[in-house]
Amino acid sequence: MHNAYGIVLREQAEQNAVLDRGSDTFVFPLTRNIPNLLTLLRMCAAPVLILFLMERNYGVAAFLFLVAGITDALDGWFAKRFDCVTRLGTILDPIADKMLIITAYIVLALLGDIPLWVVLIVSFRDLGIVGGYLILQTIHDEMPPQPSLLSKLNTLAQITFVLIVMINKIGWIPLSDVVNVLLWSVAFTTLVSGFHYIYRWFIRSDTAES
DSSP states (O other): OHHHHHHHHHHHHHHHHHHHHHHHHHHHHHHHTHHHHHHHHHHHHHHHHHHHHHTTOHHHHHHHHHHHHHHHHHHHHHHHHTTOOOHHHHHHHHHHHHHHHHHHHHHHHHTTSSOHHHHHHHHHHHHHHHHHHHHIIIIIOSOOOOOOHHHHHHHHHHHHHHHHHHHHHHTSSOOHHHHHHHHHHHHHHHHHHHHHHHIIIIIHHHHHHO
């Protein structure tokens, strides 16, 4: 009787172990891909942002842009915290960031809310970074250096500028002076960080190899 009861307990334990393993094999891939899913959501936010901006619905557009910026911080934190950094994620993340930022700048310029020259500076710098990133991935099969402090400050300035422009257009708070200060801050940090990337990725790496 005791033997039969022991066999039943062992069988039940084995079944529970199988169920636990099955649950782990399902949950782990899902957890590992959460950062990539957040990145894809950020990419999908770009066309939606265009629609709201073209309708001059600056309130919803600002909220959407802010949420997208939060997902950018979340996917990076999640990937590092749970050790689920993937090669696909390292490629998609900068593309999603630049897609959203450049989209916002282009549409705001078309609406006459920001000058065209700042759009050109930001667009060529960001497209150059994505292109250089992909070149290093393809040719050298290596991870480019992490963004510098200067680059992070530039990204923060670009995002803050877009948000302040939208909030200023809503009309709740007059922020024209703040917009002008941020405009020149974006221009300066964009140019300086762009040249810094050229030096880090190409000039310094060629000097080190030689």
